[in-house]
Each structure stands twice: as C-alpha cells, then as structure tokens.
Amino acid sequence: xxxxxxxxxxxxxxxxxxxxxxxxxxxxxxxxxxxxxxxxxxxxxxxxxxxxxxxxxxxxxxxxxxxxxxxxxxxxxxxxxxxxxxxxxxxxxxxxxxxxxxxxxxxxxxxxxxxxxxxxxxxxxxxxxxxxxxxxxxxxxxxxxxxxxxxxxxxxxxxxxxxxxxxxxxxxxxxxxxxxxxxxxxxxxxxxxxxxxxxxxxxxxxxxxxxxxxxxxxxxxxxxxxxxxxxxxxxxxxxxxxxxxxxxxxxxxxxxxxxxxxxxxxxxxxxxxxxxxxxxxxxxxxxxxxxxxxxxxxxxxxxxxxxxxxx
Ligand code: PPE
Numbered sequence: 001x002x003x004x005x006x007x008x009x010x011x012x013x014x015x016x017x018x019x020x021x022x023x024x025x026x027x028x029x030x031x032x033x034x035x036x037x038x039x040x041x042x043x044x045x046x047x048x049x050x051x052x053x054x055x056x057x058x059x060x061x062x063x064x065x066x067x068x069x070x071x072x073x074x075x076x077x078x079x080x081x082x083x084x085x086x087x088x089x090x091x092x093x094x095x096x097x098x099x100x101x102x103x104x105x106x107x108x109x110x111x112x113x114x115x116x117x118x119x120x121x122x123x124x125x126x127x128x129x130x131x132x133x134x135x136x137x138x139x140x141x142x143x144x145x146x147x148x149x150x151x152x153x154x155x156x157x158x159x160x161x162x163x164x165x166x167x168x169x170x171x172x173x174x175x176x177x178x179x180x181x182x183x184x185x186x187x188x189x190x191x192x193x194x195x196x197x198x199x200x201x202x203x204x205x206x207x208x209x210x211x212x213x214x215x216x217x218x219x220x221x222x223x224x225x226x227x228x229x230x231x232x233x234x235x236x237x238x239x240x241x242x243x244x245x246x247x248x249x250x251x252x253x254x255x256x257x258x259x260x261x262x263x264x265x266x267x268x269x270x271x272x273x274x275x276x277x278x279x280x281x282x283x284x285x286x287x288x289x290x291x292x293x294x295x296x297x298x299x300x301x302x303x304x305x306x307x308x309x310x311x
C-alpha cells in the first residue's frame with residue numbers, strides 16, 4: 001500500500017505508522033464496522049472531493065443500521081476529510097472513513113465497546129486497470145449469491161458484508177475473469193463485488209432497483225442523473241441473467257471503478273465499449289474533474305498547500 005504522512009484517528013491527525021488498534025477489537029472479530037470510499041480529484045480549482053456530504057450521509061445511515069452511534073457529526077467528519085487531504089498534500093486521492101466497534105468486550109453483542117472512527121487517504125489508481133477502463137473487462141456471474149435484505153442490511157456499507165464480495169471476486173479471478181457479478185438470493189441481477197451495474201438495450205439504460213440487495217451507490221445515482229440529463233431513458237427494474245447476455249452494452253460503476261465497460265460476461269461477448277457507455281464515462285469523468293458546470297455543486301473543495309521548498 002502506498003503510505004502517506006497522516007491518518008485521522010478519533011479526532012487527531014497522527015503519523016501513518018501510529019494508527020494502530022488492539023487485536024481484541026470487536027470489529028476485527030465480528031465485522032462490525034461501516035465505511036466509505038470517496039475520491040478526491042485534482043481540478044483547476046484545487047482538490048475536489050466528489051459528493052463528500054452524500055458519502056458521509058451514507059456513512060451515518062450505515063451506522064444507524066448497525067445500532068451504532070457515530071461520535072462525530074457529518075460536519076466534523078467533513079472537516080476531518082478536508083484537513084487530512086491538506087495534511088497529506090495529495091490533491092488526487094481516495095478517502096476511506098471507517099467507524100467500528102473497538103476494544104472493550106468480546107462477545108457478539110457490540111454493547112460495551114467504544115466506537116472508533118478513522119479516516120485514511122492514499123493514491124488509488126484505476127480499480128480494474130487502465131486497460132479495463134478503456135477496452136472493457138471480463139466478468140463472470142458468481143456462484144455466491146448476495147445477502148438478502150433480512151440477512152444483513154445491504155443498504156449499509158458494512159465491513160462484515162464484504163466477505164460476500166471477497167468470495168465472489170476471488171472465485172472470478174481464480175477462474176481468469178476480472179470481476180464477479182452477483183445475483184440476489186432469488187436469482188436476479190444485483191451488482192459487482194464493488195460496483196453497481198448497468199445495461200443498455202435498444203436505446204434504454206437499465207439498472208437493478210434498490211430492492212435487489214444492492215448498495216445504493218453514489219456513482220449509480222450520479223450516472224442516472226447524468227444519463228437522464230443527456231436524454232437517455234433510465235429504468236430501474238428487476239433484471240435477469242439473460243438481460244446481461246442480450247444487452248447491447250454493459251458497464252459497471254463505483255467510486256473506485258468509476259465507469260468501467262464490460263466486454264464479456266460468462267464467455268458471451270458484449271463487444272467493445274459502446275457509444276452510450278463511452279458517452280457516460282466521459283460525462284462522469286468531466287463531472288468529477290470539475291469540467292462540467294452543470295454538476296459543479298457535487299464538488300467540495302479541499303485546499304492543499306504546495307509542498308514546502310527544500311531548504
Ligand atoms: N456496490 C458495492 C458492493 C460497492 O462496494 C460499491 C463501492 C458500489 C456498489 C458503488 O458505490 P459508490 O462508490 O457509492 O458508487 N465500492 C468501493 C470499493 C470497495 C473496495 O474497497 O474494493 C468504492 O468504489 O469505493
């Protein structure tokens with residue numbers, strides 16, 4: 001991992017190497033944490049964090065679903081993210097706020113454990129490779145199903161739920177594919193291990209609705225709005241596996257993955273990235289990089305002072 005200078009931990013900016021926790025931490029044993037993934041982009045107006053407040057709102061929602069009370073307000077966490085970017089001096093980075101039940105009592109009930117809050121930042125290049133972004137990736141429908149809404153709340157970006165994603169992506173990678181596509185327990189299309197999914201057919205864009213065991217992705221929401229604004233009809237509905245195979249275009253999206261085309265699914269060729277995918281990918285990158293006035297309200301700026309001159 002590319003280490004930076006500082007990590008924000010429980011209200012303080014501390015040195016990277018000092019951000020440690022005890023092995024008896026509740027979240028380590030039971031996956032009782034919630035987190036976010038946020039990107040900051042270097043723009044002509046400085047470091048712009050994309051939809052920071054929306055990500056922090058989702059963090060707050062995720063905590064609520066885990067009966068967890070965050071010891072910091074959204075405004076405090078927002079300031080912490082901005083301070084961290086400034087302290088690390090890297091205008092283009094990935095931010096990872098995480099809140100988890102800490103060290104106190106072991107036993108499944110989280111009661112009696114403090115809530116620890118940490119924010120890391122580091123440079124994260126493309127999620128599925130530079131080439132994947134340009135020419136598309138190969139995906140495989142996973143034999144692992146998504147957890148249902150009454151198993152673990154999939155609306156929460158909770159650490160423990162990612163065991164499901166880890167199994168799926170590992171299986172797909174071992175079979176020679178770049179990414180997994182997970183189905184719901186009922187067999188409908190849900191999402192990727194770390195992305196939401198869209199298909200294009202006959203000029204309409206489709207994506208699974210929020211009841212399909214998916215994370216309410218902020219990139220998903222962004223793309224729905226951008227696509228509609230560009231004049232494309234977008235329909236959120238239940239999709240079946242064969243919709244993937246018969247689609248004109250398929251792409252995945254997420255903070256880390258941005259807009260990644262899919263060129264092959266289960267050995268069915270979807271083809272090179274199509275015109276709608278490429279149009280949306282460009283519009284998304286223009287938006288996050290501050291080149292679109294239309295969506296300028298989604299950018300929240302952090303100031304990064306230039307590195308001090310060498311003495
Ligand atoms: N579904 C899942 C399962 C998911 O993990 C993500 C984010 C999304 C959808 C897209 O959500 P959003 O980022 O709000 O558009 N996955 C994060 C990476 C996970 C990882 O650590 O690896 C991310 O993109 O930051």
